[in-house]
Amino acid sequence: MAIDLSQFHQTFFEESFEGLDAMESGLLNLAPGSSDLDAVNAIFRVAHSIKGGAATFGFQEVTAFTHVMETLLDGMRSGTRTMQADSKDVLLQSVDCLRAMLTATRDHQPIDLPRVQGLQAGLEALLGQTPGASAAKAANEEASGGAGWRIRFRPLPQMYQTGNDPTRMFRALEGLGSLRVEADTRGLPGWESFDPEQAFLGWNLELKSAAPRKAVMEVFEWVEGDCELEVTPLAGASPAAAAPVSAPTPVAAVPAAAAPAAPEAARAAVAASSGQGDGSSIRVGIDKIDALINMVGELVITQSMLSQLSENFDISRLPTLLAGLTQLERNTRELQESVMRIRMLPISFVFNRFPRMVHDLSQKLSKKIELQMSGEGTELDKTVLEKIGDPLVHLVRNSLDHGIERPEVRRAAGKRETGTVHLNAYHQSGNIIIEITDDGAGINKEKLLSKARERGLVADDKAPLDDKAIFDLIFHPGLSTAEQLSDVSGRGVGMDVVRKNIKAVGGTVDVQSQQGVGTTITIRLPLTLAILDGQTVRVGEETYIIPLVSIVESIKVKNEMVNMVAGKGEVIRLRDEYLQVLRLYQVFQATPTFTSLEDGLLVVVEGEGNRACFFVDELLGQQQIVIKSLEANFKRVEGVSGATILGDGTVSLILDIPGLIQLAHRNPPSVAFFQTSAAA
Amino acid sequence: MTTAQAQTAERDEGAGIGGHAGQFLTFILAGEEYGVDILKVQEIRGWTAVTRIPHTPAFVQGVLNLRGTIVPIVDLRMRFGMERVEYTPLTVIIVLSVLREGQKRTIGLVVDGVSDVLSATADEVKPAPHFGDSVRTEFVNGLVAANDKMVILCDADKLLTAGELQALDAIH
Numbered sequence: 001m002a003i004d005l006s007q008f009h010q011t012f013f014e015e016s017f018e019g020l021d022a023m024e025s026g027l028l029n030l031a032p033g034s035s036d037l038d039a040v041n042a043i044f045r046v047a048h049s050i051k052g053g054a055a056t057f058g059f060q061e062v063t064a065f066t067h068v069m070e071t072l073l074d075g076m077r078s079g080t081r082t083m084q085a086d087s088k089d090v091l092l093q094s095v096d097c098l099r100a101m102l103t104a105t106r107d108h109q110p111i112d113l114p115r116v117q118g119l120q121a122g123l124e125a126l127l128g129q130t131p132g133a134s135a136a137k138a139a140n141e142e143a144s145g146g147a148g149w150r151i152r153f154r155p156l157p158q159m160y161q162t163g164n165d166p167t168r169m170f171r172a173l174e175g176l177g178s179l180r181v182e183a184d185t186r187g188l189p190g191w192e193s194f195d196p197e198q199a200f201l202g203w204n205l206e207l208k209s210a211a212p213r214k215a216v217m218e219v220f221e222w223v224e225g226d227c228e229l230e231v232t233p234l235a236g237a238s239p240a241a242a243a244p245v246s247a248p249t250p251v252a253a254v255p256a257a258a259a260p261a262a263p264e265a266a267r268a269a270v271a272a273s274s275g276q277g278d279g280s281s282i283r284v285g286i287d288k289i290d291a292l293i294n295m296v297g298e299l300v301i302t303q304s305m306l307s308q309l310s311e312n313f314d315i316s317r318l319p320t321l322l323a324g325l326t327q328l329e330r331n332t333r334e335l336q337e338s339v340m341r342i343r344m345l346p347i348s349f350v351f352n353r354f355p356r357m358v359h360d361l362s363q364k365l366s367k368k369i370e371l372q373m374s375g376e377g378t379e380l381d382k383t384v385l386e387k388i389g390d391p392l393v394h395l396v397r398n399s400l401d402h403g404i405e406r407p408e409v410r411r412a413a414g415k416r417e418t419g420t421v422h423l424n425a426y427h428q429s430g431n432i433i434i435e436i437t438d439d440g441a442g443i444n445k446e447k448l449l450s451k452a453r454e455r456g457l458v459a460d461d462k463a464p465l466d467d468k469a470i471f472d473l474i475f476h477p478g479l480s481t482a483e484q485l486s487d488v489s490g491r492g493v494g495m496d497v498v499r500k501n502i503k504a505v506g507g508t509v510d511v512q513s514q515q516g517v518g519t520t521i522t523i524r525l526p527l528t529l530a531i532l533d534g535q536t537v538r539v540g541e542e543t544y545i546i547p548l549v550s551i552v553e554s555i556k557v558k559n560e561m562v563n564m565v566a567g568k569g570e571v572i573r574l575r576d577e578y579l580q581v582l583r584l585y586q587v588f589q590a591t592p593t594f595t596s597l598e599d600g601l602l603v604v605v606e607g608e609g610n611r612a613c614f615f616v617d618e619l620l621g622q623q624q625i626v627i628k629s630l631e632a633n634f635k636r637v638e639g640v641s642g643a644t645i646l647g648d649g650t651v652s653l654i655l656d657i658p659g660l661i662q663l664a665h666r667n668p669p670s671v672a673f674f675q676t677s678a679a680a
Numbered sequence: 681m682t683t684a685q686a687q688t689a690e691r692d693e694g695a696g697i698g699g700h701a702g703q704f705l706t707f708i709l710a711g712e713e714y715g716v717d718i719l720k721v722q723e724i725r726g727w728t729a730v731t732r733i734p735h736t737p738a739f740v741q742g743v744l745n746l747r748g749t750i751v752p753i754v755d756l757r758m759r760f761g762m763e764r765v766e767y768t769p770l771t772v773i774i775v776l777s778v779l780r781e782g783q784k785r786t787i788g789l790v791v792d793g794v795s796d797v798l799s800a801t802a803d804e805v806k807p808a809p810h811f812g813d814s815v816r817t818e819f820v821n822g823l824v825a826a827n828d829k830m831v832i833l834c835d836a837d838k839l840l841t842a843g844e845l846q847a848l849d850a851i852h
Contacts, residue, residue, distance in 0.1 A: 542731070542732065587734070588734035588735075589734055590732075590734075628748070628749070628750045629750070630733075630743070630750055632749070632750070632785070633749065633750060633751050633752055633785045633786045633787065634733075634740075634743065634750070634752040634785075637733055637734065637735055637736065638735055639734065639735070640733075640734070643731075643743060643750045645745045645748065645750075649745055650729070650731060650745065651730075651731040651742075651743045651744065651745050651750055652731060653731065653733070
């Protein structure tokens with residue numbers, strides 16, 4: 001067969017990893033002792049399809065390993081075993097191991113064989129064998145020690161219909177060693193009922209070969225289910241069976257020796273085709289694609305309507321034209337939204353790893369922790385989703401390790417012994433909010449503050465910080481809140497990296513905590529990175545864009561609302577809050593139409609929790625803008641997060657709201673920030 | 681321009697003054713004729729209004745939408761420290777594709793007018809004399825004589841250097 005199987009590798013790995021995720025969550029949902037057949041079946045199917053796929057592609061280690069898992073699961077499926085806590089743990093570990101094996105196979109790395117064998121032994125032990133017997137069996141399976149195999153092969157009548165030919169299998173067996181075939185004709189019917197398309201013969205085979213059981217089973221792979229097959233070691237001079245104690249050594253040696261040969265071939269095949277399948281892919285629901293096709297259909301109709309209209313146009317048909325253009329606008333917008341939706345994935349892709357993590361960590365930390373999740377269906381841009389995974393893991397780890405107390409501590413504090421960690425995701429005004437809430441100990445403000453003072457991050461004599469400023473300290477690099485480092489937290493990314501990662505995708509992170517009650521960490525993320533809703537504002541002759549999500553409100557002020565601090569810094573009072581006024585024309589050195597605050601407009605904006613007012617001449621309109629990079633051809637400009645192209649083809653700058661607010665805090669707004677640039 | 685040509689051009693540039701043979705697009709700036717490697721030229725277009733960018737040196741006029749890409753526009757007169765003149769219908773922007781920090785970037789140069797295409801061999805290109813500190817010559821690759829006129833060959837990659845932009849960043 002000349003089919004290049006390697007082209008399917010990527011699909012196999014993707015499907016297998018997805019399957020493993022499903023398996024893992026299925027296992028976690030299974031209560032010990034339960035016999036929820038549907039769940040067990042689902043888990044079994046995953047193991048089965050991975051085994052089948054791996055066998056097809058020749059990933060023998062994976063096949064052998066999943067086979068044992070499958071056998072165990074099959075027992076549970078048929079009701080001869082129940083899922084116990086220990087088997088659940090071993091199966092979960094097997095999922096990890098399988099994932100590692102698949103990753104290694106995909107990346108052409110050697111597989112961690114001792115780990116595989118350890119787990120395989122564990123699985124076999126669960127299958128009801130004593131460890132000694134399992135070692136002996138493993139030895140029999142892996143290395144027959146030169147004696148060979150007795151194979152009893154009885155095809156079911158319909159076997160030929162699947163295109164299998166026993167003689168071909170026997171020839172393959174012959175390649176493994178010397179073969180003696182004995183036909184069993186007892187099943188032959190009389191001539192009157194003989195059907196030439198059915199199998200009636202059976203065979204007893206004796207294979208004298210050092211080939212492992214795997215190799216023998218492989219020959220019969222395609223007829224599995226279509227025959228009765230028994231493979232038993234040849235009795236007699238089998239050294240492995242005679243000396244089970246010394247068996248473990250060959251177990252380790254044989255697969256190790258066999259392993260390099262097969263992956264080597266696979267590696268060569270994949271290397272040849274690695275050019276095709278490198279790019280990351282995305283799975284899109286068929287409903288999204290259908291919606292897209294519908295939309296394009298409508299767009300084509302509108303377009304043909306408009307072009308027909310233009311053929312003999314006179315002014316009386318202007319209303320029709322305008323209606324057509326409105327429709328075109330709607331179509332375009334819908335199309336754009338559908339295309340963007342393709343990139344959107346439910347946040348459950350990230351959330352799904354947490355049940356397992358909480359399961360493992362609560363055992364390790366000997367805490368009782370319940371994980372609640374809501375809003376898993378909230379969709380998020382794929383790029384954002386990929387970048388948010390690690391920070392979220394870190395935050396949840398923190399909650400488990402530092403947040404939730406030990407059961408005895410909780411009992412003493414009058415709380416439920418089982419702590420709760422709640423993950424929640426929802427939309428709020430164009431943002432995605434992810435909240436991680438725990439009902440643990442909360443952050444000790446005094447301790448945090450004294451630590452910060454120790455490190456000189458906060459001046460001793462400074463006025464007392466508000467809660468927000470104190471909690472912000474935990475994001476400071478070099479300031480660890482951990483009393484003692486454990487292997488749960490205190491490794492990998494720190495809180496400063498968490499914040500940096502979230503900022504990199506345009507998000508913010510906030511901490512709220514009350515000692516003894518719990519901590520809530522709120523992450524705000526933009527829906528998507530490439531397109532945003534913007535408010536165009538005019539400053540003199542220039543047009544700037546303020547992201548709509550940052551605008552709180554726009555107000556017209558009276559002079560008596562404005563106060564001057566130290567004769568320079570303008571503030572206005574807005575509902576019991578004093579806000580700094582930033583005159584955009586001063587920041588951007590433009591020539592404004594109005595210089596009096598009364599004549600123009602004040603736009604109240606919020607960025608990273610800080611508020612300020614921007615003074616502009618007027619608001620122009622709202623529109624969706626496609627963000628373009630200024631850096632690509634030029635450089636980063638302070639106060640500007642990017643540029644976009646307006647409807648008339650001119651370029652307009654998008655304001656970096658948090659950056660501008662920071663700028664305003666740093667410099668008094670009446671001083672132009674860039675007096676120096678003219679000199680350069 | 682084919683990739684092969686571009687590579688040749690880049691190789692030539694790497695070879696120092698002697699290797700600067702090839703074709704040059706010449707343009708007028710304050711009565712003098714300047715030349716840039718024609719393989720670096722992406723297009724020539726008339727002056728259109730640009731969007732001013734705050735916090736940039738004065739010679740950066742702003743940015744322009746070039747079929748969806750944002751391109752910075754540099755007034756070459758001001759870049760060379762010459763007096764600025766009003767833009768006329770003859771004022772053109774030469775769009776160049778240059779290398780900066782190992783990355784391909786597109787910039788536009790505002791010049792008084794485009795003149796000619798000049799072929800020069802390596803022998804014809806003479807090194808520029810050293811003017812001392814008073815005249816900036818780091819972007820001058822050499823001088824070449826054509827039709828009794830002197831053409832100043834510029835290194836397109838050095839016209840808007842990263843170092844200059846960073847120096848500006850450092851001020852604030």
